[in-house]
Amino acid sequence: MTESPEPYPDLSVHGPEHWAVGAPAILHSLGPGLARLGPARAARLGLAINQKDGFDCMSCAWPDPERRHTIEFCENGFKAVTWEATPLTVPRGFWARHSLSELADRDEYWLGQQGRLTEPVYKGADADHYEPVSWDRAFAIIAEHLSELDGPDRAAFYTSGRTANETAFLWGLFARAFGTNNLPDCSNMCHESSGTALVETIGIGKATVAYDDFEKADLIIVMGQNPGTNHPRMLSALEDCKRRGGRIVAVNPLPEAGLERYKNPQRARGLLGRGTPIADRLLQIRSGGDLALLQAVAKRVLAAEDAAPGTVLDHDFLAAHTEGLAELRAHLAELDEAAVLEATGLDPEQIDALAAEYLAAERVIVTWAMGITQQRDGVATIREIVNLLLLRGNIGRPGAGAAPIRGHSNVQGDRTMGIWEKMPEPFLAALEAEFAFPVPRAHGLDAVNTLRGLRDGRVEVFLAMGGNFVGAISDTAAAEAAMRGARLTVQVSTKLNRSHVVTGHEALILPVLGRTEVDVQASGAQFVSVEDTVCAVHASHGAIPPVAEGLLSEVAVVCRMARAVLGDRHGIDWAGFEADYDRIRDRIARVVPGFEDFNAAVRRKGGFVLPNGPRDARRFATASGRARLTVNPLEVLERPPGRLILQTLRAHDQFNTTIYSLNDRYRGIRRGRDVVLVNPEDLAELGLEDGQRVDVHSEAPDGVDRVLPRQRLVAYPIARGCAAAYYPEANVLVPLDSVAEGSNTPVSKAVIVRFEPVGAPAVGAPAGR
Numbered sequence: 001m002t003e004s005p006e007p008y009p010d011l012s013v014h015g016p017e018h019w020a021v022g023a024p025a026i027l028h029s030l031g032p033g034l035a036r037l038g039p040a041r042a043a044r045l046g047l048a049i050n051q052k053d054g055f056d057c058m059s060c061a062w063p064d065p066e067r068r069h070t071i072e073f074c075e076n077g078f079k080a081v082t083w084e085a086t087p088l089t090v091p092r093g094f095w096a097r098h099s100l101s102e103l104a105d106r107d108e109y110w111l112g113q114q115g116r117l118t119e120p121v122y123k124g125a126d127a128d129h130y131e132p133v134s135w136d137r138a139f140a141i142i143a144e145h146l147s148e149l150d151g152p153d154r155a156a157f158y159t160s161g162r163t164a165n166e167t168a169f170l171w172g173l174f175a176r177a178f179g180t181n182n183l184p185d186c187s188n189m190c191h192e193s194s195g196t197a198l199v200e201t202i203g204i205g206k207a208t209v210a211y212d213d214f215e216k217a218d219l220i221i222v223m224g225q226n227p228g229t230n231h232p233r234m235l236s237a238l239e240d241c242k243r244r245g246g247r248i249v250a251v252n253p254l255p256e257a258g259l260e261r262y263k264n265p266q267r268a269r270g271l272l273g274r275g276t277p278i279a280d281r282l283l284q285i286r287s288g289g290d291l292a293l294l295q296a297v298a299k300r301v302l303a304a305e306d307a308a309p310g311t312v313l314d315h316d317f318l319a320a321h322t323e324g325l326a327e328l329r330a331h332l333a334e335l336d337e338a339a340v341l342e343a344t345g346l347d348p349e350q351i352d353a354l355a356a357e358y359l360a361a362e363r364v365i366v367t368w369a370m371g372i373t374q375q376r377d378g379v380a381t382i383r384e385i386v387n388l389l390l391l392r393g394n395i396g397r398p399g400a401g402a403a404p405i406r407g408h409s410n411v412q413g414d415r416t417m418g419i420w421e422k423m424p425e426p427f428l429a430a431l432e433a434e435f436a437f438p439v440p441r442a443h444g445l446d447a448v449n450t451l452r453g454l455r456d457g458r459v460e461v462f463l464a465m466g467g468n469f470v471g472a473i474s475d476t477a478a479a480e481a482a483m484r485g486a487r488l489t490v491q492v493s494t495k496l497n498r499s500h501v502v503t504g505h506e507a508l509i510l511p512v513l514g515r516t517e518v519d520v521q522a523s524g525a526q527f528v529s530v531e532d533t534v535c536a537v538h539a540s541h542g543a544i545p546p547v548a549e550g551l552l553s554e555v556a557v558v559c560r561m562a563r564a565v566l567g568d569r570h571g572i573d574w575a576g577f578e579a580d581y582d583r584i585r586d587r588i589a590r591v592v593p594g595f596e597d598f599n600a601a602v603r604r605k606g607g608f609v610l611p612n613g614p615r616d617a618r619r620f621a622t623a624s625g626r627a628r629l630t631v632n633p634l635e636v637l638e639r640p641p642g643r644l645i646l647q648t649l650r651a652h653d654q655f656n657t658t659i660y661s662l663n664d665r666y667r668g669i670r671r672g673r674d675v676v677l678v679n680p681e682d683l684a685e686l687g688l689e690d691g692q693r694v695d696v697h698s699e700a701p702d703g704v705d706r707v708l709p710r711q712r713l714v715a716y717p718i719a720r721g722c723a724a725a726y727y728p729e730a731n732v733l734v735p736l737d738s739v740a741e742g743s744n745t746p747v748s749k750a751v752i753v754r755f756e757p758v759g760a761p762a763v764g765a766p767a768g769r
Contacts, residue, residue, distance in 0.1 A: 011672030022263030152179030160467030161408020181444030203621030216399030224371020228258015314393030413531030538607030
């Protein structure tokens with residue numbers, strides 16, 4: 001590969017930090033906020049975020065405590081607010097000055113820094129520029145394209161997890177009234193493995209804990225997760241557990257500062273003292289080894305029961321509420337300990353210690369995120385989490401349970417509202433009864449299959465309610481080529497991202513109000529609602545005036561788009577929904593279980609909590625009515641000689657594909673993102689050095705040479721045999737067909753890679769060629 005200038009010439013690398021938050025987090029959040037928003041705007045927003053009468057933070061789905069602090073946000077939450085609520089806007093002349101060809105060469109950081117979008121823009125079939133267009137014309141273009149399709153399944157309706165409940169319900173209603181269940185969403189790319197495994201085993205694809213359970217737990221096992229960056233307020237809940245004498249074990253290939261020590265900025269000890277040690281134990285597992293670890297721990301639990309019959313397992317719970325114990329026992333009896341050690345990279349003593357921690361605890365929570373779900377065996381791994389919890393009755397009692405921690409602030413609520421390509425029959429039947437039109441039953445396309453449909457010409461129109469689909473999904477080159485083949489792409493957005501510059505033959509950008517902004521419709525000021533990661537639903541009220549006149553709300557965009565496309569078809573009162581969101585909630589109340597009397601319930605201070613069978617009453621909505629202990633084959637992820645297992649990860653100053661700055665201060669990376677983290681012993685074994693530039697090649701059975709060029713090697717205390725690089729840049733390495741078994745989620749945490757020094761001849765051919 002030819003030499004090229006470094007994209008980040010000022011990149012600097014220092015050692016990783018060993019604690020998180022404290023005074024620096026205040027400075028890093030409020031400093032940019034005050035500078036970009038001004039003191040009055042920043043104060044108004046800061047005092048409203050995550051308050052019971054304020055707006056819900058768009059940065060993650062971590063739940064709110066019943067008793068709120070005056071300041072109830074984290075560093076990255078306020079960065080998200082600053083990013084959205086900036087008074088900087090994209091001027092009309094921007095579109096004439098910048099061609100799409102030029103914008104396609106810009107990175108996500110630059111695009112996001114251009115300001116808020118304020119007017120609809122359109123790119124014609126042969127054009128290289130967007131140009132402003134009226135709202136009416138924009139909706140007419142969409143209607144023209146959708147009406148010309150050979151069938152409704154040639155369109156896809158994507159949803160971002162920031163979309164509020166009311167918008168999501170209408171978006172799904174619009175898609176189904178049009179005639180399709182093609183409703184891919186961001187959950188397909190993140191927690192689909194969680195939903196799949198949990199529905200199979202306990203009958204609900206959600207966490208089985210409440211917020212207060214974290215404080216009550218004796219042991220919390222944190223797997224594949226970095227709370228200090230991805231949901232920093234979780235650190236306060238972990239600290240509460242520690243203050244009550246609970247223990248925490250972290251299982252992750254990388255040490256993370258927030259799990260080492262937490263300096264709570266709400267307490268003097270956090271601001272002025274040493275803070276609170278969080279993880280009592282860190283198991284630096286090899287990427288892809290979590291399934292093996294969980295099986296090995298479960299085997300030790302069963303061995304402890306055999307040594308002291310009747311004293312270890314929760315026999316009453318198992319007999320009354322579960323099935324499959326005998327099969328699980330037989331399977332684990334044959335577990336190959338050597339394979340476990342190879343898969344995990346751990347010592348037997350480390351596995352024994354984790355088993356001892358589990359056996360000593362009466363109340364256990366296992367919590368996880370993308371480090372688990374984006375593995376090839378992500379679904380099976382989560383089934384093993386459930387196995388471990390069920391053995392000692394750790395579901396359905398205080399201080400215990402399964403806790404997938406969602407990223408997007410309403411990704412769970414969107415699924416509850418019907419954003420799924422294969423919603424179950426009771427939901428579809430209720431929707432049909434409420435709106436009196438034939439709701440399609442055939443399963444639609446998820447995110448990966450939508451991309452395949454675009455690639456193969458089976459999907460011609462792609463409409464996105466928020467998000468950055470092109471930037472977020474795997475196999476960047478294939479994704480961009482597929483999207484450019486669409487007849488029309490439509491993006492409903494607040495700010496620019498990669499999906500606006502990689503378009504179909506024609507393209508529209510429709511700008512909308514942000515969650516921070518007051519939404520006034522014909523009946524007065526409106527609010528929306530969201531569901532957090534523990535099934536709590538609450539209202540979100542905008543706090544500041546819109547950044548520009550003429551912006552529509554997401555609800556208004558859906559309603560006007562649907563009216564343009566469907567007209568009077570099915571007699572749905574789209575205009576009424578736009579005028580008064582209470583009317584939307586009235587219809588939700590009659591379709592979605594748990595939302596009865598929605599308008600009254602959501603107006604209560606703090607909202608309400610949805611029913612959850614496993615948590616509330618040890619009720620399991622499986623075919624047998626019992627929780628299922630399952631048998632999951634162990635397949636060790638092979639790492640050929642001279643190769644490493646790479647995972648993608650976020651930097652600290654980042655939310656999904658949104659880049660707030662070029663710094664990742666907890667990992668010691670500043671002013672750049674073109675790095676790959678590697679264990680120093682692996683560097684030595686590969687004959688490479690810290691600071692050296694390499695091209696990173698992924699190796700897959702399809703033989704395609706996918707390359708992340710010119711990355712700086714960083715010697716880092718990551719697990720042996722592993723490597724890590726930043727998302728979304730490293731998505732280019734993840735093959736489209738590399739997906740988790742059972743969920744079709746891109747496998748971004750187990751990519752086999754080799755390094756080739758920049759300027760040197762190739763040192764090896766990809767496997768499978």
